[in-house]
Amino acid sequence: MHTEHDWITTPITEDLLRGALELEHTEHGILPHRLPSWARAQCADGQLAMAESQPSGVRLVLRTRATVLELDTLPTKRVYAGAPPRPDGVYDLLVDGRLADQARVTGGNTLTIDMTAGTAETRSGPAGTVRFTDLPDDIKDVEIWLPHNETTELVALRTDAPVEPVPDQGRKVWLHHGSSISHGSDAASPTTTWPALAASLGGVELVNLGFGGSALLDPFTARTMRDTPADLISVKIGINLVNADxxxxxxxxxxxxxxxxxxxxxxxxxxxxxxxxxxCLIHEDTPGPAVPDFSLVGEGKLQFLAAGDPAERASGKLTLNVIRDELARIVAQRAADDPNLYYLDGRELYGETDFAELPLPDQIHPDAATHRRIGERFAALAFAPDGPFTTP
Incomplete structure (x- = not known):
């Protein structure tokens, strides 16, 4: 910490955080969760535990005239055995709704995942500090979006002027659930995941329940959504059901x-x-499971293959086209009695033509440019004057 400022340390409390459903008090500070403890207790899957604790869409929101801000955090970074290190997660700073700065925190805990052996091991490390300086010397609304792909414990918040919560501004709350694509996969930063981009364009508050590898129609996720206040809701269903078989x-x-x-x-x-x-070309008509292809992992390139057999569709195995047909049928059936239920074919967000222009680097996950395209298209369709998210 720099001593040239008269620092004010502000407790990190629920009224300063958005996008999290529960805060866990740890020995270091506060750990935001995107599933409540009762839901987490109903599933022992390590993948879900990692995904829901990664704060995609979670941000600190405060009003202040501070010109300098420091946030101590303890990140947990993923390392894949045999692959080059992943870049540190990005913190996006927004001032009055506009991106003003970005930063990273080094150090932290390390979660080493061996996909060949199916093991994971955590090694403890030190907390770090993200520092933002030269902020405008006036009253402003400041948002710090936490890294969407790093579990992040919040240790301490310091500023050179008092902070207060931002009052409710009457924006609608959009609650979204989906897979790693909704979680953020390979987006460039937390405000450029496709749901964050769409929320910004639509002028809504995002609660993102996109969980990498874990959009599996879990009943506890549905109950969580049932109990979470929201003005708009979407569920993106399919890819994890296929690649998990x-x-x-x-x-x-x-x-x-x-x-x-x-x-x-x-x-x-x-x-x-x-x-x-x-x-997703590999699963359009070929069932899962998806399996990793390690042939290029030494070059930092992990790809996935579809291990199923297209002939297995006859025995009920799922493919993306099978799922699309079934979802369209189910929504049409239910919409007869539910006028506020809508269907969107995901290929309107990213289709075969898009794949030819912006291929999926690992055959499943979109890159930064594709996240932007999906977010812009979702906003244009969902928040259009005649779209499903435009209500009187």
Whole structure:
């Protein structure tokens, strides 16, 4: 910490955070969660635990005239055995809604994942500090968006002037659930994941329940969405069910109905948009599971292959085209009695033509440019004057 300022340390409390559903008090500080503890207790999957603790869409929001701001954090960084180190996560600073600066925190804990052995090991490390300087010397609204792909414990917040929560500005709350693509995958920064971009363009407050590898129609996720206040809701369903080879067609339809039924228990008339998978060549007509291809991992390139057999569709194995057809049928059936239920074919966000122009680097996840395209298209479709998210 720099001593030339008269620092004010402000406790990090719920009224300064948006996008998190629960705050855990740890020995170091505050750990934002995107699933509540009761939901986390119903699933022992390490992938979900890692994904929901990565604060995609979570941001500190405060009003201040401070010109300097420091945030101590303890990140947990992922390392994949045999692959080059991943870049440190990005913190985006917004001042009055505009990107003003970016920073990274080095150090922290390290989670080493060996995809070949199926093991993971955590090594402890030190906290670090992100520092933003030369902010305008006037009253302003400041947002610090936490790295979407690093579990981040918040240790201390210091400023050279008092801070206060930003009052409710009456913006609608958009609650979204999806896979790693919604989580942020290979977006450039937390405000450039496709949901964050779409929320900015639509002028709404985002609660992002995109969980890498974990959009699996889990009942606890549906109950979480049921109980979370929201003005607009969307669910993006499909890719994880295929690449995890989790269920067959017989189970899929009732599971979708049950998921939507549960959401409707808490939000009976809220606009609800069901989004089918974006284009993914390896799984369009080939079932999962998806398996990693390690042949280029030494060069920092991890790719995925579809290990299923297209002939297995006859026995009920899921592909993206099968899922799209079933989702369109289910939404059409339910919409007869639910006028606020809508369907969007994910290929309108990213389709085969887009794949030819902006291929998926690992065959599943979009890169930064593709996130921007998907976010802009979603905003143009969902928030259009006649779109599902435009209500009186």
């Amino acid at each position: 989790l269920m067959r067609l017989r189970a899929f339809g009732p599971a979708v109905h049950g998921f939507l039924d549960t959401i409707r228990e808490g939000h009976p008339a809220t606009p609800l948009l069901v989004v089918s998978p974006t284009f």
